[in-house]
Amino acid sequence: MEYQAKYITEDIKLSCYQDKFFKSDILFEHHMLIWFISGETKIVQSEGTYIFQQGDIFLIPRNQLATIINYPKNGLPHQTVVMHLTTPWLRDFYERLGVKPKPAAAQKIRHFRDHPLLQSCLSSLVPYFDMQELPKDIAHLKIMEAVTILRSLDPEIDGMLASFEEPGKIDLTDYMEKNFMFNMPLEKFGYLTGRSLTTFKRDFKKAFDTTPQKWLTQKRLELAHYQFVEKKKKPIDVCYEVGFENLSHFSFAFKKHFGYAPTSLLAARG
Structure with missing residues (x-):
């Protein structure tokens, strides 16, 4: 580049x-x-x-x-x-x-x-x-x-x-459901929800009963599937919009989760 x-x-x-x-x-x-x-x-x-x-x-x-x-x-x-x-x-x-x-x-x-x-x-x-x-x-x-x-x-x-306040402690579940597609370090998610990294992980486990990485991957793949089926988007667009860094990693994770590749959904469109 x-x-x-x-x-x-x-x-x-x-x-x-x-x-x-x-x-x-x-x-x-x-x-x-x-x-x-x-x-x-x-x-x-x-x-x-x-x-x-x-x-x-x-x-x-x-x-x-x-x-x-x-x-x-x-x-x-x-x-x-x-x-x-x-x-x-x-x-x-x-x-x-x-x-x-x-x-x-x-x-x-x-x-x-x-x-x-x-x-x-x-x-x-x-x-x-x-x-x-x-x-x-x-x-x-x-x-x-x-x-x-x-x-x-x-x-x-x-x-x-003229608003100079830093983020305060907010509802973790609501914030993560709205922002899971952004590929941010967990420290940043903690900062934006008003928590230290340790408190963020503890509250996340309490809210979702899993680790942040597992939950984030699943949510991003589910959004990707929706974008393919309902929005008719292309893999290259969906990959970056749902929080993955490259197409090959996205395709691998998608197939592992759903049992079929994103290209099979494109072929099914006709």
Whole structure:
């Protein structure tokens, strides 16, 4: 895979994937504002699947699990400008404003298709990536410009950006049933449910009467079977969307669990 990245600071980068595709299961540590120059991204979250492409601008909230699949498209690489809106920067920004909004009820992706102000702000960053010496404080000023535009576009955005709480202890069964398809270390699942790794494993055993790995594998394979039969999806798409890292491992596990290969379901379609 050929990947290239250029940085203004560690919080603003120009990202480019030249290969066929790139897939990753991610927990976003910071809010991310992304502008698409070319290519396509599929983002799978517990509440649904999003597809973004050239011209799209979207904001992904922090502490959200997602499967990200990046594709080149129309002969062009997958290329984006990415701006991290970090907790320290936002905390300072909102303290200066004296704004203390109520936390947003739903931390969901915000989509701003072809918005002229945001597009102008993010596209103006591109020339800076090739400069050896940058104007003083340009990154800070550009992030401030972007956040100011976001606040003017979405009256509820403060509830997302100015929420600095860490995940608290929540219902383990409900959370895992919604997020089992994300291939995260158990420590991350523990963090997101407000538990240490030891407490997570203990509570998991109590809730599901099995180990996390056995339960996760079974749930992912059952979802894969549903995607084949009911949604008519292809193995290569299903494999990555349900939490497996490669097609050969997925096919082996599927056959071992169900007694037949995913390709037999495709053949049965006719």
